[in-house]
Amino acid sequence: MSIIAALKGKGPNGLGFATTAEEATAGCDLHGKTMLVTGCNSGLGRETVRVLALRGARVVATARTVEKAREALAGLAGDFLPVACELGEPASVRACVATVKAGAGPLDAILCNAGVMAIPTPQQKLGWELHLFTNHIGHFILVTGLLDRLAPAGRVVVTASRAHHRAPAIGIDFDNLSGERGYAPMKAYGVSKLANILFTRELARRLGGGGKPGQTANALHPGVISTNITRTIPQLGQLAMRALAPLMLKTIPQGAATQCYLATSPAVAQITGGYFSDCNPEETTAAGRDMGMAARLWQESEALVARLP
DSSP states (O other), X not given: OOHHHHHHOBOTTSOBTTOOHHHHTTTOOOTTOEEEEEOTTSHHXXXXXXXXXXXXXXXXXXXXXXXXXXXXXXXXXXXXXXXXXXTTOHHHHHHHHHHHHXXXXXXEEEEEOXXXXXXXXXXXXXXXXXXXXXXXXXXXXXXXXHGGGEEEEEEEEEEOOGGGGGSOTTOOOTTOTTOOTTOOHHXXXXXXXXXXXXXHHHHHHHHHHHSOTTOEEEEEEOOOOOSGGGGGSOHHHHHHHHHHHHHHXXXXXXXXXXXXXHHHOGGGTTOOSOEEETTXXXXXXXXXXXXXXXXXXXXXXXXXXXXXX
């Protein structure tokens, strides 16, 4: 057991830092359910796909290319639909939506797991900073495109991060969506993770007001795990993460626990608009609770998507 796991122990529900995805889904029978997971090709996404299939779900598993998805699924047992979904390319996301609508029934959960992190130099996509575009807009297009396929008690689970604390105190600067002013890799990543939380809050509000009764949306911090998402971190930082992993970091099965828990557990079936860590509720920054900012982000996102060819 890591030092952090020993110090944190377990939360009120008996789950905690060291809980694995298999433990978080123990007793869940997902036969007859269909769940979509982005970023299935490695790390938390692949473990999430594996565990959901282990519990009986049919899993729509997306990766940047269908070949990568198929490669990741080749060694797993279960019922899978591999689909290409490059979150940084709107045409790819829209094609994914069309494929899912044609090849899958109602979705009992959409798990927005994939993302990019710590891009060294400022980059933009259609005028938006690339972390923000990929991690937020890509999933915005995907989820809003599939809302009509979300089951009556369907769940949207968005992998955010405690890195949202790295966003500026003002939260999202709508006058600097390109990220060109004051760019720093982890700050930009933090802004995108704040956007994930705000998107989830506003989605939960909209589902409660105009969605089907029982539909929920929750965000989470998976923990700090050394996975492929850290590949853009400088080499010295990667070496430090690997050295600290046995003492401080979560394993991949532990990192996948909270998103699997939110997608499956009866205990959270009626909870929406929340933010979780270690399978238990956690508070966000003040910016992460700003519903005015959440509404503005939704409006800006819709406006961008409306301009897409």
